[in-house]
Amino acid sequence: MNDNTYCSTMFTDARRDAKLRYTLIALVVAFAAWMLWPLAIVPAGQRGVLTTLGKPSDEVLGEGLHLRLPVLQKIWLMDVRVARNEGQGEAASSDLQAVQAKVIVNYHLDPDATVRAFRDIAPSTAEVAARIIDPARPRGRESGDGALHRRGADHPAHRGARADRRPAAREVDAPRPGAR
Numbered sequence: 427m428n429d430n431t432y433c434s435t436m437f438t439d440a441r442r443d444a445k446l447r448y449t450l451i452a453l454v455v456a457f458a459a460w461m462l463w464p465l466a467i468v469p470a471g472q473r474g475v476l477t478t479l480g481k482p483s484d485e486v487l488g489e490g491l492h493l494r495l496p497v498l499q500k501i502w503l504m505d506v507r508v509a510r511n512e513g514q515g516e517a518a519s520s521d522l523q524a525v526q527a528k529v530i531v532n533y534h535l536d537p538d539a540t541v542r543a544f545r546d547i548a549p550s551t552a553e554v555a556a557r558i559i560d561p562a563r564p565r566g567r568e569s570g571d572g573a574l575h576r577r578g579a580d581h582p583a584h585r586g587a588r589a590d591r592r593p594a595a596r597e598v599d600a601p602r603p604g605a606r
Contacts, residue, residue: 462496471507473540475549476500486540502544505551508534511559531559 467490468474474487478499487501494501511531519525535543535551548554 464493464496466492466494466501468492468501468503472503472505473535473537474501474503475541475544477502482541482545484541486537488537502549504535504540504544504554506535506537506540508532509551509555511555513560533559 466474468487470489472489474492476483476485476487476492476494476499478495482502492501509532511533513529513531514526515529516524516526533555535554543554547557
């Protein structure tokens, strides 16, 4: 191998090592900037709950740009827009006829109660709905504990189809005695 070939190989290796080094440094800097980014955005229709080392603060973060301490604090987003939940139920009436009902519930999380819902119920709006809305919906005959099943046997089947069905609907909506 002559001196000319040796120098060009050495020069190419040094260039390749420098490119690799600069690429690695750029990736480390980009990762550090991403991890240490102190800004967080709460989008429209949502509220933020700021947690510091897992402990939620008492303040609800509104829509917009917010500062946080990177690594120590995290902002959890909770949706406060109107959502829809549907359910169907089946029960027996007092005259032992099958009664079917379809219930549609429009609901939303109260923006001022976001921190309380996060702390006491669940860290996401979907989980809050699953724990509150879903158990309150009418259920089929197999579960036996839905509001429609509890109240359906108190009324004859024809009452639900007539114009005077509002009192029966109010009773289905009413909490059972002894419930919180």
